[in-house]
Amino acid sequence: MKAIEAEIKENEGIYPFNRGRLSIAEVCRRARVHEITMMGPTHKKTTLPMIKNWMENLGAIKGSRRIKTDVTRRSDEAKYKYVLIASQFQAMYQVEMPERDKEIEQLRGKVAELEAENLQLRAQNSESRVIRLPVGGRGNK
Numbered sequence: 600m601k602a603i604e605a606e607i608k609e610n611e612g613i614y615p616f617n618r619g620r621l622s623i624a625e626v627c628r629r630a631r632v633h634e635i636t637m638m639g640p641t642h643k644k645t646t647l648p649m650i651k652n653w654m655e656n657l658g659a660i661k662g663s664r665r666i667k668t669d670v671t672r673r674s675d676e677a678k679y680k681y682v683l684i685a686s687q688f689q690a691m692y693q694v695e696m697p698e699r700d701k702e703i704e705q706l707r708g709k710v711a712e713l714e715a716e717n718l719q720l721r722a723q724n725s726e727s728r729v730i731r732l733p734v735g736g737r738g739n740k
Contacts, residue, residue: 600653603629607659611673614659619666621659626650 603626606615614621627634637647 600626604657607657612659613666613669619670621654621657621661623647623650623654626654 603614603621607613607621609615613619614625617625623637624634627637636642637650
């Protein structure tokens, strides 16, 4: 019964199995006991009233219409939150994109500047009279 209570608490008052319906038969199924067991003389006077009392005080949402309504409401809330997050992301994207494009253009300009400088340095190097030494070094002929 504690597991059922925890599941209902996790799902905000709705039993997550059996289409949200929690019955004595469902409690018996979860306890791996046949439903007929509760009709025996011993359980009829002890366990069955205890389960009925527990189910009344559980505070779970009951009734298929209420469950459907609540699930629909939760779905609508989740959709609203999703749309809100998507619109916030889009707004951030619209702010960041021009900044990113500006930075890309600056970097392209810097690359062009460095390529021009590289070309100039190569031209200066080709004018000098630096001679490459043989692989073995000096005096090794």
